[in-house]
Amino acid sequence: MKKLGRNIFAYLNERFLLQNLFDLSQKKKVPEHPCSFWYYFGGICLFLTGIQIMTGILLLLYYTPSIDGAHESIQFIMSQVKFGWLIRSVHSWTANILIGVIFVHMFSTYCLKAYRRPRELTWITGFLLLVIFLAFGFSGYLLPWNELSYFATRVGTDIAGSLPLIGKWLKTLILGGSSVSQATLSRFFWFHIAILPVAAVAVIGTHVLLVQILGMSKPIGINEAKVKEISFFPDFLYKDALGWTLILVLIGVLCVFLPWEVGKKADPFTATPLGIKPEWYFTFMFTTLKLLPSHIIVIEGEKLAILAFMIGGLFWMFVPYLDRRAAQEKRSPVFTLIGAAVFLYIVVMTILTYTVRGL
Amino acid sequence: MKNKLMMKKWMMLLALSCLLFLPGLGFGQKNSCLDCHLKLEGELRAPAEAFGQDIHQQFGLSCSDCHGGNPAQDDVDLAKDKSFKGAPKRAQIPEFCATCHSNAATMRSFNPNLRVDQLSQYWTSRHGQLLKKGDTKVAVCTDCHGQHGIQSVKYPKSMTFPWNIPQTCGRCHANAEIMKDYKISTNQLDEYKQSVHATALFDKKDMSAPTCNSCHGNHGAFPPEVKSVASVCRQCHSSTGELFSKSPHKKAFDELGMSECEACHGNHKILRPSNEMLGTGEKSVCVQCHESGSKGFQAAADLGRIIDSLEKQMKQNEDILALAEKKGVAVSDATFRLQDVMTILISTKNLSHGLAVADIREKADEGEKILAEVRQAGDKALREAKFRRTGLIIATAFLALFGLALFLKIRDMTKSGSRP
Numbered sequence: 001m002k003k004l005g006r007n008i009f010a011y012l013n014e015r016f017l018l019q020n021l022f023d024l025s026q027k028k029k030v031p032e033h034p035c036s037f038w039y040y041f042g043g044i045c046l047f048l049t050g051i052q053i054m055t056g057i058l059l060l061l062y063y064t065p066s067i068d069g070a071h072e073s074i075q076f077i078m079s080q081v082k083f084g085w086l087i088r089s090v091h092s093w094t095a096n097i098l099i100g101v102i103f104v105h106m107f108s109t110y111c112l113k114a115y116r117r118p119r120e121l122t123w124i125t126g127f128l129l130l131v132i133f134l135a136f137g138f139s140g141y142l143l144p145w146n147e148l149s150y151f152a153t154r155v156g157t158d159i160a161g162s163l164p165l166i167g168k169w170l171k172t173l174i175l176g177g178s179s180v181s182q183a184t185l186s187r188f189f190w191f192h193i194a195i196l197p198v199a200a201v202a203v204i205g206t207h208v209l210l211v212q213i214l215g216m217s218k219p220i221g222i223n224e225a226k227v228k229e230i231s232f233f234p235d236f237l238y239k240d241a242l243g244w245t246l247i248l249v250l251i252g253v254l255c256v257f258l259p260w261e262v263g264k265k266a267d268p269f270t271a272t273p274l275g276i277k278p279e280w281y282f283t284f285m286f287t288t289l290k291l292l293p294s295h296i297i298v299i300e301g302e303k304l305a306i307l308a309f310m311i312g313g314l315f316w317m318f319v320p321y322l323d324r325r326a327a328q329e330k331r332s333p334v335f336t337l338i339g340a341a342v343f344l345y346i347v348v349m350t351i352l353t354y355t356v357r358g359l
Numbered sequence: 360m361k362n363k364l365m366m367k368k369w370m371m372l373l374a375l376s377c378l379l380f381l382p383g384l385g386f387g388q389k390n391s392c393l394d395c396h397l398k399l400e401g402e403l404r405a406p407a408e409a410f411g412q413d414i415h416q417q418f419g420l421s422c423s424d425c426h427g428g429n430p431a432q433d434d435v436d437l438a439k440d441k442s443f444k445g446a447p448k449r450a451q452i453p454e455f456c457a458t459c460h461s462n463a464a465t466m467r468s469f470n471p472n473l474r475v476d477q478l479s480q481y482w483t484s485r486h487g488q489l490l491k492k493g494d495t496k497v498a499v500c501t502d503c504h505g506q507h508g509i510q511s512v513k514y515p516k517s518m519t520f521p522w523n524i525p526q527t528c529g530r531c532h533a534n535a536e537i538m539k540d541y542k543i544s545t546n547q548l549d550e551y552k553q554s555v556h557a558t559a560l561f562d563k564k565d566m567s568a569p570t571c572n573s574c575h576g577n578h579g580a581f582p583p584e585v586k587s588v589a590s591v592c593r594q595c596h597s598s599t600g601e602l603f604s605k606s607p608h609k610k611a612f613d614e615l616g617m618s619e620c621e622a623c624h625g626n627h628k629i630l631r632p633s634n635e636m637l638g639t640g641e642k643s644v645c646v647q648c649h650e651s652g653s654k655g656f657q658a659a660a661d662l663g664r665i666i667d668s669l670e671k672q673m674k675q676n677e678d679i680l681a682l683a684e685k686k687g688v689a690v691s692d693a694t695f696r697l698q699d700v701m702t703i704l705i706s707t708k709n710l711s712h713g714l715a716v717a718d719i720r721e722k723a724d725e726g727e728k729i730l731a732e733v734r735q736a737g738d739k740a741l742r743e744a745k746f747r748r749t750g751l752i753i754a755t756a757f758l759a760l761f762g763l764a765l766f767l768k769i770r771d772m773t774k775s776g777s778r779p
Contacts, residue, residue: 079689245762259687
């Protein structure tokens with residue numbers, strides 16, 4: 001048996017030069033220090049993305065992207081297909097956990113100032129991944145064609161429609177017309193299973209490649225003498241795998257006890273139900289728009305907020321070039337404070353959405 | 360040429376001025392009645408104040424259209440000229456309103472769809488009959504429609520809007536002091552409020568739910584006679600009425616001079632029918648007439664048993680599906696099938712009015728057949744829930760073992776300070 005294994009390896013090694021890869025993995029080192037716990041969230045994101053790809057492909061076997069069949073096909077998957085409930089629940093729960101973990105990964109990277117030179121592009125590709133996964137969430141939410149997702153999409157695209165100058169054009173482009181219809185479902189599906197996966201794979205590839213080339217960042221001012229180094233394979237991977245195992249148990253428990261609901265089929269002719277909200281990761285923006293007065297001085301409150309979010313997003317994306325102190329390996333408390341304020345803002349607004357009546 | 364252009368300009372200016380000021384000419388008509396009465400206090404001011412909301416005012420009518428007089432005059436004596444009619448006496452109100460409302464030609468110019476037979480209907484009503492005999496305490500037009508704040512029946516705040524009608528009638532009919540002379544009970548409003556019809560009207564805001572005028576009529580309001588009660592109910596419950604007419608009860612009720620529906624369901628306090636009304640229990644309406652051991656008594660027992668059994672089985676299945684759903688198993692198909700059983704149950708209850716036990720049994724069997732399928736689906740869903748939990752325990756145990764192995768390995772590596 002051992003001999004057979006050796007022969008197979010030798011055959012593959014001759015063609016793929018596997019030994020070189022193994023040698024490289026043996027050489028790759030990861031720094032270990034009190035903050036290295038946060039490194040593992042990147043690996044968890046990658047693991048969850050893998051789950052999403054696998055479950056997404058399986059869901060495609062039965063999902064029908066039409067307004068007459070989408071809801072029924074999800075109902076069929078949940079009630080008739082063997083383990084369909086599990087695949088769909090894993091896909092939906094993992095999508096939400098993944099976005100949560102991306103936020104944790106992003107804020108931990110921000111706080112450790114891991115974006116500083118020469119890792120600016122790693123940060124930017126990471127930010128692009130956040131945008132891509134938010135787009136995954138937004139487009140995937142409509143696919144079951146239920147009441148909640150239908151009206152949340154209507155509200156979401158209305159917000160996009162109020163953007164200055166390009167709003168109307170953008171809304172028509174997203175919806176494929178003037179309202180949420182078959183055209184919208186078709187393009188959301190196309191976006192969700194074709195465009196976004198290609199974009200995600202390309203950006204993830206670049207992000208991971210940059211991590212491999214540049215290695216893991218160490219926190220500013222850390223005592224180099226105290227920093228140990230462990231090998232990536234298998235030491236770091238073992239720890240990564242422990243994290244993945246824990247996440248897998250969490251997903252399993254959630255899917256069995258709280259399978260993702262199918263909801264009522266969307267009826268475009270009914271009035272928008274009260275308290276309609278987008279997915280939790282959009283609520284901080286949604287609640288901000290609701291809390292703002294209709295006009296601030298002469299500008300519409302909603303437009304001003306969208307503009308502020310866009311400027312905020314750009315600031316966040318290009319923070320490696322703005323934080324000059326971090327680039328010089330100096331502490332930058334102002335940027336730490338800004339990060340803490342953004343984090344608090346998102347948490348408070350999200351909590352308010354679910355606790356204050358009428359929001 | 361220049362003159363022509365100037366002329367054209369002036370003509371256009373004149374036309375524009377006319378367009379701008381013409382509406383003002385119409386609306387600016389003097390109404391000294393309102394001008395004076397709005398300066399007064401109490402009941403002399405009230406009509407002028409309320410008239411702002413009045414439907415007649417919205418159609419361009421003014422005080423003088425009903426009360427006569429010359430509103431262009433500022434002087435009271437001049438305003439109250441020969442044409443001035445003043446306020447009509449109570450007994451004259453129906454004729455007073457009918458001056459226009461019974462005139463098809465007049466009404467056509469305001470609302471061609473409005474009926475013009477209110478007065479003739481009124482004279483056939485109990486109110487109208489008593490008024491003719493000189494009783495001026497009875498209801499006249501203004502008691503139900505208001506005086507100067509009369510609103511369209513389509514307006515939710517109107518006294519005659521469906522959900523305000525019980526209160527409008529109740530103002531007199533629930534007042535013991537007013538009803539004392541007529542020897543009429545005053546509990547109708549309270550009873551109606553407890554009825555299934557009131558629940559539909561007030562709670563579900565179902566505008567088609569019957570209220571006082573649906574059974575008694577509006578302008579021709581009169582208590583329905585024993586013979587006509589059933590016809591009143593049949594306006595909505597037609598299939599039930601048809602079944603009753605074919606049943607052995609029809610002949611018996613006619614011979615005994617009993618009102619049909621009312622005998623079992625009551626009149627104003629028509630409660631939601633329950634299974635207890637059938638059968639031979641304490642609350643059964645059947646045993647009011649059918650003695651123990653009689654054929655009717657046996658039929659009542661059979662009817663009660665069949666419907667009760669179907670309903671109980673349905674409830675059991677509902678509970679099973681609810682439990683499966685709570686445990687996270689999708690049971691939408693079975694829930695959908697259960698709705699079919701609900702339709703059959705309603706149909707079975709309706710069939711009980713026809714007293715054909717065999718037909719009811721057949722319908723109930725149809726329901727029970729579906730219930731057996733639902734039960735099967737429910738049991739399967741519960742087994743599935745158990746399977747999922749067992750699967751989770753096994754998978755978690757394997758993952759925990761794997762995690763523990765990893766943990767031990769990592770601990771080992773940390774202790775030795777080098778990779779294994």
